[in-house]
Amino acid sequence: MACEMAKIDRNYAHFALFGRSPLSMEEILEVNGVDTSECKVFWHDARGDYAEFSSDARTESATRGAMKHINDFVHPQVIIMDDSKREDSFFSKAMKTKVKETGTALIEVPLGRYEEWLWMTRLDAGSLSNWHKPNIDILIHAPAGSSGSLIRLLKSLYNAEYRGLKVPRLTIALPTKIEPALQNYLGGFMWPPWRDFSEQNGLTVRHRIPSSRTSSEQASIRFVESFYPPNSKDNHVLVLSPQAEMSPLYLQYLHSSILEYYYQYWGAGNDLMGISLDVPTAFLDGKDGFKQPTLGNMSYNKHAQDADPQIPSPFLYQAISSTANLIQGEKWAAFHDFLSKRIQASHSGKTGKKDHKVVPETEPAWVEFFMELARARGWTMLHPPTSLVTIHNELAQIPEEFSRPPASDTKATEVFKQSDHPEEEPFLLSADPPVPVEHIEADPSRSFMPLHQMLPFNGELQDLASLPWLDHEGSLTSHGGRICQGQC
Numbered sequence: 001m002a003c004e005m006a007k008i009d010r011n012y013a014h015f016a017l018f019g020r021s022p023l024s025m026e027e028i029l030e031v032n033g034v035d036t037s038e039c040k041v042f043w044h045d046a047r048g049d050y051a052e053f054s055s056d057a058r059t060e061s062a063t064r065g066a067m068k069h070i071n072d073f074v075h076p077q078v079i080i081m082d083d084s085k086r087e088d089s090f091f092s093k094a095m096k097t098k099v100k101e102t103g104t105a106l107i108e109v110p111l112g113r114y115e116e117w118l119w120m121t122r123l124d125a126g127s128l129s130n131w132h133k134p135n136i137d138i139l140i141h142a143p144a145g146s147s148g149s150l151i152r153l154l155k156s157l158y159n160a161e162y163r164g165l166k167v168p169r170l171t172i173a174l175p176t177k178i179e180p181a182l183q184n185y186l187g188g189f190m191w192p193p194w195r196d197f198s199e200q201n202g203l204t205v206r207h208r209i210p211s212s213r214t215s216s217e218q219a220s221i222r223f224v225e226s227f228y229p230p231n232s233k234d235n236h237v238l239v240l241s242p243q244a245e246m247s248p249l250y251l252q253y254l255h256s257s258i259l260e261y262y263y264q265y266w267g268a269g270n271d272l273m274g275i276s277l278d279v280p281t282a283f284l285d286g287k288d289g290f291k292q293p294t295l296g297n298m299s300y301n302k303h304a305q306d307a308d309p310q311i312p313s314p315f316l317y318q319a320i321s322s323t324a325n326l327i328q329g330e331k332w333a334a335f336h337d338f339l340s341k342r343i344q345a346s347h348s349g350k351t352g353k354k355d356h357k358v359v360p361e362t363e364p365a366w367v368e369f370f371m372e373l374a375r376a377r378g379w380t381m382l383h384p385p386t387s388l389v390t391i392h393n394e395l396a397q398i399p400e401e402f403s404r405p406p407a408s409d410t411k412a413t414e415v416f417k418q419s420d421h422p423e424e425e426p427f428l429l430s431a432d433p434p435v436p437v438e439h440i441e442a443d444p445s446r447s448f449m450p451l452h453q454m455l456p457f458n459g460e461l462q463d464l465a466s467l468p469w470l471d472h473e474g475s476l477t478s479h480g481g482r483i484c485q486g487q488c
Contacts, residue, residue, distance in 0.1 A: 001080070001114055003039035005121040008460065011128075014074055016046040018063050018091055020054065046070070056090040063094035071102050077125035079104055083111040105131045110163035117164070119256050119451045119459045126265035134258045135235045136168035136251075136326065139227050141364070142242050143397040144175040147182035149242040152392075154185070156246040158193050165251055167192040168238065170203050173226055175400075176210040216365035216425050217343055219401040223366045224339055229329035236274075238326045243396060243439075246324075247388040250277055252451050254326055257382065260461045262328065272316075272464065273331040273379035277324040277389040279312075281440040283474045284319045284371075286360035293468030295456060297476060300466050311456055315468040316380040320371060322364050323439075324389040325381060338373045339366075346426045357427045358472070361402035361434035368427060375472055382464070385456055387442035396436035402429070 006013040017025060025045045029036065036043070048054060048062030070076060079099060084092040099106040105128065109117050120128070138157070142150045150172070157170070170191050174182075191203040206226070214222075229235035236258065240246075247253075257275045283290050295301065296309030320327075327335075359368045373379070452459025471477050 001109070001118065001121060002041045003034065004118055006040045008122055010122070010124045012042065013040075014042040014044060014070075014076065016044040016066070016070060018046050018066065019088065020047075020052045020059060022052045044070070056088075059088075060090035060094045063091055064098055067094065067098040071098070071104070076104060078107060078128040078131065080107045080109065080120075080128075083108050086111050105129050107131050108164060113163065116161075116252075116450045119252060119455075122452070122458075122460045123256060123259055124264050127259035127263045130259060130263040132166065133234045133263070134255065135166065135231075136238055136254065137227055137235065138168045138170045138238045138240060139173075140171070140240050140242060141173045141223055141226070142175060143400055144177055145179075146175075146242040146395065146397055147179040149392065149395045150182060151185050153240060153242055153244050153246070154189060156244075156248075158189075158191075160246055160248045160250055162193065162251060165255055167202070168251070171206065171226060172203070173206045173222075174208065176208050178207065214401045216368075216401050216427065217346075219364060219399065220339060220366040220369055221343070223364065224336055227332065228336060229333055232329040232333045235329040236326055237329070237332055238324070239322060241323045241391065243392050244278075244324045245390040245392060247277070247390075249451050249454070250324075250388045253277070253384065253388050256451070257461065258326075261382070261464065271378055271380060272328065272382055273320070273374055274325050274327040274381050276317075276321075276326070276381050276383045277387065278321070278391060279383055279385075279387045279442070280317070280319070280321070282437055284359060284472055286362060286437045290474055293470070293476060297468040298462070298466050299468075299478070301462070307456065312385045313456065313468055314385045314462065315383050315470060316464065317383055317470045317474075318374060318378075318380050318472045319470075319474075320367060320374060320381055322367055323391050331379065334377075335370055335373055339369055342369060342372070342426075354425075354427055357429070360437065361430060362398060362437050364399045365401050371472065380469065382467075386454055388454075390442045391439040392441060393436070393438055398434050398436065402434055 002013050002015045005011060017028065021028065023031070025043055029043070046063075046066035048059065048066070051059060051062065054062065079095065081087065081092075081095060084096075095106060098104075107120070107128065109120075140150070140153065172186075186203075186205060189203060191201060195202065208222075227237045229237070238254070254275060254277070261272055261275075279292055280290050282288055293313050293315045294309060295307050295311050295313045297315075298313060301307060357368055359371055455461075469477055
């Protein structure tokens with residue numbers, strides 16, 4: 001892993017040898033097949049004198065002393081060690097004591113997961129030094145009749161890979177009517193997956209009180225109030241649709257992308273509103289024909305000679321959906337403020353006449369409001385080259401605020417109109433009831449390979465400025481707004 005990090009050449013990699021082994025550093029490198037002429041790592045023998053004969057207390061003291069010298073002369077930004085379950089107790093204790101004193105980030109690679117964690121070697125020291133800072137809250141708003149879909153989503157979240165990472169908090173907002181099967185499942189659902197029975201359940205469940213038909217404003221307010229970041233720089237929200245089924249590697253991808261684009265030394269994410277786990281298969285208005293950009297559409301690519309230009313590329317899209325998107329904390333706080341002012345302006349008449357919706361009525365009402373803010377500020381969403389979530393089509397539900405009876409049912413239509421709230425509907429709605437949009441379901445088999453093998457360039461994340469950029473209409477443009485002719 002150290003050699004892999006040195007090969008990527010984004011950091012200066014140092015390897016310090018501790019413990020009681022009587023073998024010399026050269027012998028240990030030879031046994032492990034390390035060629036120092038190829039592996040450009042700085043090697044340090046940090047063992048104390050007579051280490052093989054030392055007691056645990058003396059070896060622990062020697063480890064702390066060696067770490068003091070390393071901190072004084074090397075100034076490490078992050079320390080990476082093997083799983084503490086595998087390391088000697090004196091070593092783990094000494095390392096954790098020293099990082100508390102220095103404030104240096106300590107990363108433990110889960111036992112036997114070196115190959116699966118090679119994506120970490122692609123991050124720079126600025127990103128890795130903030131390893132423990134990001135916090136993710138998962139937010140799921142379940143419509144009526146979605147029990148089967150919600151249980152499937154919760155099972156995929158439960159079975160995902162979390163070892164070595166901070167497990168997100170989970171909040172589920174339930175509809176007014178809860179089906180018995182869902183209630184029984186939630187009663188035995190444990191979160192985080194490996195929590196001890198003596199620990200409190202990390203799951204938060206909210207159950208809406210029945211009321212009259214929900215308007216677009218009411219639904220948007222209820223959704224946005226479900227979460228607010230206590231620290232907008234480090235707290236983010238992952239919005240999931242009950243139709244989603246997560247890849248086991250979803251958190252690894254989110255964690256690496258957050259560190260790369262929000263915490264790297266040079267900064268890059270001022271206009272990045274979030275990170276999607278999904279690749280759209282339709283345009284923002286619900287029409288078919290969306291074409292994912294390829295590596296040939298990148299503005300520049302240092303791996304251009306080795307990469308196939310027809311391979312799907314990660315890309316930036318000035319659009320958002322409710323399927324599976326992480327929204328950065330500062331952008332969510334800005335949206336919270338925008339929505340309160342937008343609703344006040346709508347009721348005061350300052351917004352003028354109503355406009356037609358840009359987003360179809362198959363998406364929740366809050367998406368339209370968020371799109372107004374995103375287009376005004378030039379925000380974009382980062383999409384992966386391959387989907388890390390499967391969006392299922394069966395049991396798809398229309399949002400409650402947009403569901404209505406067919407025009408042929410005159411009695412139901414009349415009752416519907418009597419419960420209408422025209423003053424709380426800021427957009428012109430279609431005369432016809434919305435129909436769920438078919439989504440091409442992703443192939444789940446790719447989830448069984450390590451993350452760096454799923455991504456182009458062997459998992460090395462690319463500069464945002466080099467990625468293809470799509471406007472809200474799905475047109476490929478340059479970052480300056482110029483329509484691309486051929487390639488960007």
